Amino acid sequence: xxxxxxxxxxxxxxxxxxxxxxxxxxxxxxxxxxxxxxxxxxxxxxxxxxxxxxxxxxxxxxxxxxxxxxxxxxxxxxxxxxxxxxxxxxxxxxxxxxxxxxxxxxxxxxxxxxxxxxxxxxxxxxxxxxxxxxxxxxxxxxxxxxxxxxxxxxxxxxxxxxxxxxxxxxxxxxxxxxxxxxxxxxxxxxxxxxxxxxxxxxxxxxxxxxxxxxxxxxxxxxxxxx
Numbered sequence: 001x002x003x004x005x006x007x008x009x010x011x012x013x014x015x016x017x018x019x020x021x022x023x024x025x026x027x028x029x030x031x032x033x034x035x036x037x038x039x040x041x042x043x044x045x046x047x048x049x050x051x052x053x054x055x056x057x058x059x060x061x062x063x064x065x066x067x068x069x070x071x072x073x074x075x076x077x078x079x080x081x082x083x084x085x086x087x088x089x090x091x092x093x094x095x096x097x098x099x100x101x102x103x104x105x106x107x108x109x110x111x112x113x114x115x116x117x118x119x120x121x122x123x124x125x126x127x128x129x130x131x132x133x134x135x136x137x138x139x140x141x142x143x144x145x146x147x148x149x150x151x152x153x154x155x156x157x158x159x160x161x162x163x164x165x166x167x168x169x170x171x172x173x174x175x176x177x178x179x180x181x182x183x184x185x186x187x188x189x190x191x192x193x194x195x196x197x198x199x200x201x202x203x204x205x206x207x208x209x210x211x212x213x214x215x216x217x218x219x220x221x222x223x224x225x226x
Contacts, residue, residue, distance in 0.1 A: 032076055039072050039123040042139040043116060050143075050150050051112050060109055068116035075124030106159070115142065162197070163187075165208045171196050183210055 047064045119142060126135050163183075165171070170179040176194070184191050189212045197207035 035076070035123050035126070036072065038135070038139065039068070039120055042119060042123075042143055043068050045143055046115060046119070046146055047112065050147055054150055055108070057109075060112070064112060064116045067113065068120045071117045072120035072124045075121050079125055079127070108159075115146065118142075159213075160209050160211045161187075162207060162209050165206050166204060168199065168201070168204045168206050171199065171206050171208075179208075183208070 043065070047061060051064075052061060119139060122138055123135065165179075165183070167179075167182065169175070170182060180191055180194050183189075183194065187210070189210065192211045192213065195209045195211070197209060199206045
């Protein structure tokens with residue numbers, strides 16, 4: 001029995017050192033490792049040291065890293081396998097129909113997700129027509145603009161959250177200051193303005209949207225994000 005297995009194993013390994021028609025390793029392995037390191041370094045700078053510093057949400061770090069890594073390896077595999085454009089687009093269309101069963105992502109997080117996917121695609125698909133100088137320039141220019149927009153041009157960018165408020169007597173225009181003060185005390189946020197939405201007098205609740213600056217604000221996970 002053991003001898004038979006050894007004979008089958010020896011037959012599976014051909015003269016070129018391949019096992020089951022696949023080589024153990026070739027030169028493309030070093031390309032994969034080097035490009036992955038480039039991709040990982042630039043992603044870490046964008047995601048961990050630019051995005052996370054402004055918005056410390058660990059759940060989005062998990063999403064950004066994993067999706068970017070999966071995108072990178074898929075693109076590298078597609079390039080190696082020489083799959084035609086139609087097949088490649090069909091595979092990436094899968095990402096378009098997948099929907100996370102959670103609260104919708106804000107535009108800002110969706111933008112960072114698109115950046116992570118875009119950088120991964122470029123780093124994985126760059127071929128002989130693209131020099132390493134061009135590849136580094138593409139990564140650096142994305143990093144620089146993200147840093148500039150986050151730290152200089154878009155300081156104190158305003159966000160909003162929707163909450164369900166039960167003290168319905170405070171929604172009167174005359175009690176606007178009292179409403180704002182109560183919401184700030186409950187949420188711990190410094191609120192810029194308040195907008196009253198739907199009002200349910202049967203349940204004595206109102207849908208209220210609060211607006212605040214992102215900087216120096218702690219995330220409130222139990223509030224709906226817009």
